[in-house]
Amino acid sequence: MFPIVYQRQLSASVFEMGVTAPAIARKARAGQFLMLRVDEHGERIPLTFSDWSAEEGWVRFIFMRVGKTTHQLSHLVAGDSLVDVVGPLGVATHVEGLGRVAVMGGGVGAAVAYPVARAMAEAGAEVTVILGARNRELLILEDEFRALPIKELIVMTDDGSAGEKGLVTAPLKRLCEAGEIDSSMAIGPAIMMKFCAATTKEFDVPITVSLNPIMVDGTGMCGACRVSVGGETKFGCVDGPDFDGHAVDFEQLMSRQRVYSDIEREADADFSKECSCHL
Amino acid sequence: MSPVEDAAAEKPRHRPSRAPRTPMPERDARERAMTFDEVGLGYTEEMAVAEANRCIQCKNPTCIEGCPVNIDIKSFIAGIIEGDYTRAIAVLKERNALPAVCGRVCPQEEQCEASCVLARKGEPVAIGRLERWLGDFDLSCDLEHRCAPVVGEPSGRRVAVVGSGPAGLACAGELRRFGHAVTVFESLHAPGGVLTYGIPEFRLPKAIVQAEIEMLEVMGVELVTDVVVGATYTLDDLLGEEGFDAVFVGNGAGLPMFLGVPGENLNGVYSANEFLTRVNLMKAYEFPTYDTPVARGRKVAVVGGGNVAMDAARTAKRLGAEEVFLVYRRSEDEMPARREEVHHAREEGIEFKMLCSPAEIVGRDGFVTGMVATRMELTEPDASGRRAPVCVLDSDFTIECDTVIIALGTRANPLLSQTTPDLEVSSRGYIVTDEDGATNKPGVFAGGDIVTGSATVILAMGAGKKAAQAIDRWLDATKRS
Ligand SMILES: Cc1cc2nc3c(=O)[nH]c(=O)nc-3n(C[C@H](O)[C@H](O)[C@H](O)COP(=O)(O)OP(=O)(O)OC[C@H]3O[C@@H](n4cnc5c(N)ncnc54)[C@H](O)[C@@H]3O)c2cc1C
Ligand SMILES: Cc1cc2nc3c(=O)[nH]c(=O)nc-3n(C[C@H](O)[C@H](O)[C@H](O)COP(=O)(O)OP(=O)(O)OC[C@H]3O[C@@H](n4cnc5c(N)ncnc54)[C@H](O)[C@@H]3O)c2cc1C
Ligand code: SF4
Numbered sequence: 001m002f003p004i005v006y007q008r009q010l011s012a013s014v015f016e017m018g019v020t021a022p023a024i025a026r027k028a029r030a031g032q033f034l035m036l037r038v039d040e041h042g043e044r045i046p047l048t049f050s051d052w053s054a055e056e057g058w059v060r061f062i063f064m065r066v067g068k069t070t071h072q073l074s075h076l077v078a079g080d081s082l083v084d085v086v087g088p089l090g091v092a093t094h095v096e097g098l099g100r101v102a103v104m105g106g107g108v109g110a111a112v113a114y115p116v117a118r119a120m121a122e123a124g125a126e127v128t129v130i131l132g133a134r135n136r137e138l139l140i141l142e143d144e145f146r147a148l149p150i151k152e153l154i155v156m157t158d159d160g161s162a163g164e165k166g167l168v169t170a171p172l173k174r175l176c177e178a179g180e181i182d183s184s185m186a187i188g189p190a191i192m193m194k195f196c197a198a199t200t201k202e203f204d205v206p207i208t209v210s211l212n213p214i215m216v217d218g219t220g221m222c223g224a225c226r227v228s229v230g231g232e233t234k235f236g237c238v239d240g241p242d243f244d245g246h247a248v249d250f251e252q253l254m255s256r257q258r259v260y261s262d263i264e265r266e267a268d269a270d271f272s273k274e275c276s277c278h279l
Numbered sequence: 280m281s282p283v284e285d286a287a288a289e290k291p292r293h294r295p296s297r298a299p300r301t302p303m304p305e306r307d308a309r310e311r312a313m314t315f316d317e318v319g320l321g322y323t324e325e326m327a328v329a330e331a332n333r334c335i336q337c338k339n340p341t342c343i344e345g346c347p348v349n350i351d352i353k354s355f356i357a358g359i360i361e362g363d364y365t366r367a368i369a370v371l372k373e374r375n376a377l378p379a380v381c382g383r384v385c386p387q388e389e390q391c392e393a394s395c396v397l398a399r400k401g402e403p404v405a406i407g408r409l410e411r412w413l414g415d416f417d418l419s420c421d422l423e424h425r426c427a428p429v430v431g432e433p434s435g436r437r438v439a440v441v442g443s444g445p446a447g448l449a450c451a452g453e454l455r456r457f458g459h460a461v462t463v464f465e466s467l468h469a470p471g472g473v474l475t476y477g478i479p480e481f482r483l484p485k486a487i488v489q490a491e492i493e494m495l496e497v498m499g500v501e502l503v504t505d506v507v508v509g510a511t512y513t514l515d516d517l518l519g520e521e522g523f524d525a526v527f528v529g530n531g532a533g534l535p536m537f538l539g540v541p542g543e544n545l546n547g548v549y550s551a552n553e554f555l556t557r558v559n560l561m562k563a564y565e566f567p568t569y570d571t572p573v574a575r576g577r578k579v580a581v582v583g584g585g586n587v588a589m590d591a592a593r594t595a596k597r598l599g600a601e602e603v604f605l606v607y608r609r610s611e612d613e614m615p616a617r618r619e620e621v622h623h624a625r626e627e628g629i630e631f632k633m634l635c636s637p638a639e640i641v642g643r644d645g646f647v648t649g650m651v652a653t654r655m656e657l658t659e660p661d662a663s664g665r666r667a668p669v670c671v672l673d674s675d676f677t678i679e680c681d682t683v684i685i686a687l688g689t690r691a692n693p694l695l696s697q698t699t700p701d702l703e704v705s706s707r708g709y710i711v712t713d714e715d716g717a718t719n720k721p722g723v724f725a726g727g728d729i730v731t732g733s734a735t736v737i738l739a740m741g742a743g744k745k746a747a748q749a750i751d752r753w754l755d756a757t758k759r760s
């Protein structure tokens with residue numbers, strides 16, 4: 001059992017949670033993820049570390065309520081426990097010797113961008129962070145990013161309710177055009193990463209993307225998480241989750257993410273019927 | 280004189296029966312294709328005794344050599360003949376900690392039963408079925424009345440076991456007999472390895488695996504799930520900070536292989552590992568009571584000819600598929616699956632498409648709609664007697680299907696070896712060991728599929744047990760003074 005020690009709601013559908021997991025906390029690094037199960041009937045789902053403390057023995061993650069498991073998770077509070085937490089999984093994000101780098105976090109992707117930007121800055125990179133959200137309500141971690149030793153934070157919203165109005169690709173394009181970045185990293189919905197990759201490609205600026213294919217075990221055993229990168233099949237969980245954004249087949253990734261949409265929606269609808277919260 | 284021979288000497292001479300081999304009752308094929316309940320129903324006591332009585336108690340029991348762990352088959356059968364089941368179980372467990380499992384899944388027809396003298400003239404003694412019956416008999420007793428191997432005096436030494444498959448479990452049990460403290464680390468949330476996530480319920484009920492594991496816990500084996508060695512701890516952490524005196528690595532060969540044909544990443548294409556894991560480990564067949572989904576295909580094509588392919592095909596059928604095709608490159612004679620499994624698959628209505636090789640998987644809107652296959656023919660046998668499959672020109676045809684399951688075998692998962700650069704592995708990533716399971720790294724031993732490549736449950740158990748003995752010797756030799 002992994003006790004929940006911390007829970008906080010960041011927006012209408014985004015939550016942060018901390019659990020006691022000393023062995024995992026000692027090894028966690030930026031860009032890596034964990035797999036968890038809520039209860040004995042639960043699915044294994046992957047979530048990326050948003051923070052951790054080796055000294056205090058906890059790890060945190062931020063999740064968006066999208067289906068049954070994240071829905072159940074959103075009902076748990078400090079004092080409850082998760083049956084399983086495994087990690088750290090995946091290859092840590094490469095943060096050394098990056099020079100000037102732009103980090104894009106779209107939606108809940110900001111949660112992953114946070115430790116990545118922090119690790120890059122700690123490793124000496126000059127980091128520009130671009131956060132994108134649909135509106136002010138959905139913008140997360142803005143204060144936390146402002147507290148990091150980064151060069152600049154640019155906020156973009158679809159409706160202009162915070163920061164500039166527009167998509168993250170607009171400032172990304174400006175930075176590329178001005179020759180102000182040597183490389184970049186995008187974390188967020190597949191479609192956002194796809195457009196970031198297209199933007200940087202024009203200027204030959206390298207881009208790393210953090211992929212989120214559907215997973216079962218997270219340890220290389222099943223191949224559910226396979227993605228096409230440069231025409232080769234890779235396993236997201238052990239070869240990634242970070243890949244060269246210019247080589248990724250995003251269409252396939254998006255298609256594979258939809259494989260269970262219909263049946264999952266049923267399961268969540270069943271659960272919501274019994275559930276007292278108003279999703 | 281051993282107690283067994285002693286007992287035999289006092290009893291009137293055993294008169295073997297000449298009855299034909301006792302068949303084991305099975306669930307009806309039509310009924311069973313709709314449920315995950317076990318297919319084989321096992322012997323009753325009368326059947327077991329009748330079958331045991333067919334054994335002629337050879338002076339030179341050749342059956343024993345056929346068993347990879349050399350179970351004293353003659354003696355355990357003698358125990359059944361004489362009605363001393365407790366002794367029979369003790370004889371079995373002396374060599375095999377999981378008889379209820381091996382009695383079900385061992386390829387007996389190629390091992391012990393192939394070496395039984397009766398096989399030469401007719402039908403061998405059904406050794407596997409007797410083993411299963413005894414194993415089940417033992418498990419049907421309360422925990423405190425089961426046959427528990429004696430645990431040794433605490434040695435003060437600690438051994439870590441990586442992986443809770445048959446190799447790891449056998450190693451752990453044996454180490455307890457020597458009195459060493461044992462902690463088993465398992466990366467998944469449930470122990471058992473392939474016994475839990477691979478072999479389906481209808482062939483090996485999970486309650487049996489669970490009960491066998493409980494026994495190990497009673498023996499004092501500590502089991503820690505949710506730990507990926509190579510990630511949560513490295514091997515060096517275990518030998519350093521975590522304070523273990525030795526490590527046994529039994530992490531299996533769990534990395535699935537794919538065909539490398541176009542369309543393989545379409546939705547509806549699974550590795551057998553994923554398909555079986557979703558169904559067995561995550562209980563997707565009880566979705567939405569359990570949260571993990573699996574595609575319930577209407578027409579399913581399974582690629583491969585081994586036990587894994589049979590398991591996947593029969594599982595797909597049970598999930599409600601109307602048609603399940605087994606697509607294999609060679610002919611039925613070359614199929615590596617157990618005859619019994621092939622027979623069961625046929626009975627359950629699996630269609631065999633032999634001498635076919637997948638060339639492409641085709642789809643619409645991201646989902647599978649069919650598989651293009653090429654017809655094959657076999658060449659004349661070469662010097663080694665092997666007949667190679669070759670393509671028949673312009674013979675492509677399409678099999679309509681909405682799900683494809685690829686059961687081509689597995690390779691070594693590099694997760695652990697990558698984080699232990701000084702551990703010697705072969706060019707294909709398998710851990711290199713000597714005969715006793717010792718690796719090139721002091722204090723690190725290995726066995727099972729990670730050393731041999733995909734093999735069998737009993738071979739993995741044998742390797743785990745042998746390594747435990749080597750670990751015991753190594754601990755003795757390195758005793759802290
Ligand atoms: C390496 C990795 C890291 C991730 N990190 C985070 C994170 O830090 N925060 C976060 O909120 N989410 C993260 N995700 C996505 C998260 O795992 C899914 O949102 C979660 O599994 C959904 O579970 P559910 O039961 O609530 O929803 P489901 O009912 O399973 O699915 C609801 C919807 O989400 C889609 N979906 C399901 N699984 C995934 C997936 N793996 N990726 C994308 N879409 C999916 C489904 O198609 C469906 O439309 C990560 C995914 C991966 C692979
Ligand atoms: C579908 C299927 C059907 C089969 N049918 C038969 C049959 O009928 N008869 C037969 O004799 N054999 C059969 N086999 C083969 C047999 O199951 C294997 O040879 C045997 O299980 C190998 O045992 P093992 O202990 O080496 O590995 P496994 O059983 O693979 O166990 C390895 C364990 O280690 C864990 N692990 C992996 N990496 C790590 C890590 N880094 N840290 C911690 N834990 C880790 C895994 O999760 C797993 O639990 C079948 C195999 C499959 C897949
Ligand atoms: S372990 Fe397997 S090979 Fe050995 S006697 Fe039992 S069934 Fe036969």
Ligand code: SF4
Nearest residue numbers: 334335337342395396
């Ligand atoms: S070889 Fe066959 S008949 Fe002889 S002892 Fe073994 S099982 Fe019995």
Ligand code: FES
Nearest residue numbers: 218220222223237
């Ligand atoms: S999630 Fe199973 S191999 Fe990656």
